[in-house]
Amino acid sequence: MTSEPIVHVRGARRRYGTFEAVRGVDLDVHRGELVALLGTNGAGKTSFVELVEGLAPASGGTVRVLGHDPYRERRRVVGSLGIMLQSAGFSGDLTVAETARTWAGTLSRPRPVADVLGAVGLEHRADVRVASLSGGEKRRLDLALATLGDPELLFLDEPTTGLDPESRRATWALVQGMLDAGTTVLLTTHYLEEAEQLADRIAIMQAGRVVRTGSVADVVAAEPARVEAVVRNDGGRAVTPALADLPALAGLVGAPDVDRTGRLRLRTTRLQDDLLTLLQWADARRLRLDDLDARAASLEQAFLALDDTAGTPGAQRTTDTEAAA
Amino acid sequence: MTTTTTTTTTPARRRATPGTGGGARRVAALARAELRLLVRNRTALFNALALPPMTVGLFAALGVVGDGAPAAAGAVLLNLLTFMALAFVVYYNLTVAFVARREELVLKRYLVGECSRAEILVGTAVPAVVVALAQTLLGIVAVSVFLTPPAFVNPLLMVVAVLGGAAMLTALAAATSGLSRTVESAQLTTLPLLVVAIPFAGLFGAPGASSGVLDTIGTFTPLRPITDLMLLGAGGIDGDGQVVTFAETFGAAALPAAVLAAWTVVGVLAARRWMRWEPRR
Numbered sequence: 350m351t352s353e354p355i356v357h358v359r360g361a362r363r364r365y366g367t368f369e370a371v372r373g374v375d376l377d378v379h380r381g382e383l384v385a386l387l388g389t390n391g392a393g394k395t396s397f398v399e400l401v402e403g404l405a406p407a408s409g410g411t412v413r414v415l416g417h418d419p420y421r422e423r424r425r426v427v428g429s430l431g432i433m434l435q436s437a438g439f440s441g442d443l444t445v446a447e448t449a450r451t452w453a454g455t456l457s458r459p460r461p462v463a464d465v466l467g468a469v470g471l472e473h474r475a476d477v478r479v480a481s482l483s484g485g486e487k488r489r490l491d492l493a494l495a496t497l498g499d500p501e502l503l504f505l506d507e508p509t510t511g512l513d514p515e516s517r518r519a520t521w522a523l524v525q526g527m528l529d530a531g532t533t534v535l536l537t538t539h540y541l542e543e544a545e546q547l548a549d550r551i552a553i554m555q556a557g558r559v560v561r562t563g564s565v566a567d568v569v570a571a572e573p574a575r576v577e578a579v580v581r582n583d584g585g586r587a588v589t590p591a592l593a594d595l596p597a598l599a600g601l602v603g604a605p606d607v608d609r610t611g612r613l614r615l616r617t618t619r620l621q622d623d624l625l626t627l628l629q630w631a632d633a634r635r636l637r638l639d640d641l642d643a644r645a646a647s648l649e650q651a652f653l654a655l656d657d658t659a660g661t662p663g664a665q666r667t668t669d670t671e672a673a674a
Numbered sequence: 675m676t677t678t679t680t681t682t683t684t685p686a687r688r689r690a691t692p693g694t695g696g697g698a699r700r701v702a703a704l705a706r707a708e709l710r711l712l713v714r715n716r717t718a719l720f721n722a723l724a725l726p727p728m729t730v731g732l733f734a735a736l737g738v739v740g741d742g743a744p745a746a747a748g749a750v751l752l753n754l755l756t757f758m759a760l761a762f763v764v765y766y767n768l769t770v771a772f773v774a775r776r777e778e779l780v781l782k783r784y785l786v787g788e789c790s791r792a793e794i795l796v797g798t799a800v801p802a803v804v805v806a807l808a809q810t811l812l813g814i815v816a817v818s819v820f821l822t823p824p825a826f827v828n829p830l831l832m833v834v835a836v837l838g839g840a841a842m843l844t845a846l847a848a849a850t851s852g853l854s855r856t857v858e859s860a861q862l863t864t865l866p867l868l869v870v871a872i873p874f875a876g877l878f879g880a881p882g883a884s885s886g887v888l889d890t891i892g893t894f895t896p897l898r899p900i901t902d903l904m905l906l907g908a909g910g911i912d913g914d915g916q917v918v919t920f921a922e923t924f925g926a927a928a929l930p931a932a933v934l935a936a937w938t939v940v941g942v943l944a945a946r947r948w949m950r951w952e953p954r955r
Contacts, residue, residue, distance in 0.1 A: 404786060434783070434786060437782050438778040440778060442710070442715065447707065453703075456787070498788075
């Protein structure tokens with residue numbers, strides 16, 4: 350039973366008129382894991398997630414959630430889902446506690462309202478009208494409502510957008526706690542750091558397709574590491590090494606590049622070997638490598654590299670500012 | 675890629691399927707919230723509590739109501755009160771409420787939860803319907819104390835008038851909300867029904883005097899059956915202005931009841947066609 354994934358999607362498609370927002374997505378989410386769905390704006394993340402949430406029918410392919418079609422058999426699964434939409438509203442004239450109690454009244458197995466408000470740090474705001482809450486507090490109330498029904502499968506669509514760093518970390522801790530308790534989470538986010546923090550696996554969407562899946566480490570491993578330094582001679586003057594002058598590097602990807610300030614930049618798939626070669630080369634020539642910076646690829650780098658290779662004509666090439674941040 | 679070890683067995687986790695029995699509980703939860711919102715919205719609250727009795731008071735003071743038989747006056751005034759409550763509290767206020775909940779993305783939130791669409795509509799409507807019922811009850815007390823009390827020939831028909839009228843107007847309010855972009859524009863979109871139907875609703879006197887082609891047409895307008903059923907139930911007054919017996923009221927009620935049912939069906943179909951659950955993007 351546990352071998353059957355909680356979310357099982359094969360070849361899912363979603364069409365709006367002539368535009369196909371979701372173009373054949375495969376995705377499995379297993380019990381107890383958090384899968385983060387990444388992608389630029391317009392990649393089709395929300396359109397896809399709505400299929401899994403059962404809010405819209407797929408125009409092709411199979412979508413199964415907890416063994417059911419989440420759209421046609423919605424009543425059979427909805428009690429086990431917690432959904433935090435990117436945009437859902439509140440009645441501003443109700444207080445936080447009234448809003449939560451109303452929502453609890455619609456759920457099959459609500460948790461105690463006070464506990465849930467406490468978990469998102471809103472207990473001291475319980476008697477405040479929702480209209481007076483800050484954007485971040487409203488987002489936390491959103492999260493409280495999504496988790497109020499003790500869901501087996503929790504959907505979080507950009508849960509920390511608009512939160513200050515402290516609330517963001519508190520949200521991560523809350524989600525981590527739910528994961529520890531066995532909840533399964535499908536997270537959509539712009540923040541790569543969030544995915545790195547929380548995700549067991551990530552799936553990167555581009556132009557309606559999932560173009561990469563795997564653990565953060567897997568996805569990043571495919572990306573070359575970077576080495577950067579300013580090369581100076583023993584007199585301390587920056588020198589621009591001729592590319593032909595550089596040592597042969599075993600894992601070099603592309604050509605090394607020296608910018609106008611004399612900063613040498615290269616990419617390698619064999620960071621340790623090539624770094625050693627480079628250090629020995631500098632040592633033999635009595636050169637100094639100032640500001641030496643050697644680092645494994647980050648998820649951000651993998652993400653941006655992917656966006657650069659977006660080959661589909663008309664595909665959205667703009668990178669989100671958050672993704673670049 | 676999907677080699678993640680997920681063999682951790684979660685202790686047979688409570689799978690919840692929302693039972694049909696939860697429907698009443700869900701509707702009650704939404705209704706409580708909606709009642710709070712009504713109490714906190716001064717305009718809506720004024721429309722709900724003060725407007726209908728004030729209208730009745732105004733017309734009574736002007737003496738334009740129920741000229742003729744004094745026994746009919748009570749029934750006519752009572753009907754006017756119920757009618758105003760249904761028109762303003764149920765139809766107008768609910769249209770505004772549906773637009774407001776939609777624009778503040780509350781309907782969208784409810785939809786992702788366990789409530790069905792019908793439950794959301796009914797839950798939102800309950801406070802308005804309760805207010806209309808309460809106005810009717812207060813009206814019954816008022817006309818009994820201050821006027822020659824009507825005979826209350828067939829109270830069942832009064833219940834049908836109030837609840838049936840409320841159901842029809844809830845459906846029409848849902849449909850009208852879909853045609854209203856903002857809360858303010860609901861003031862305009864609700865006008866056609868009110869302006870066109872009120873003159874045909876036979877509000878200002880017992881029927882009989884105005885019989886003619888227009889009156890025949892009027893019989894089939896949406897708000898008219900409320901009046902017809904109320905006058906029958908409260909005063910035993912049929913469509914020709916004749917006072918009938920309890921047994922005869924049923925036969926006389928058949929046509930208005932059918933008209934009411936037909937407009938309710940129209941309202942439901944229109945709501946399905948026009949009601950929107952999210953703001954237009």
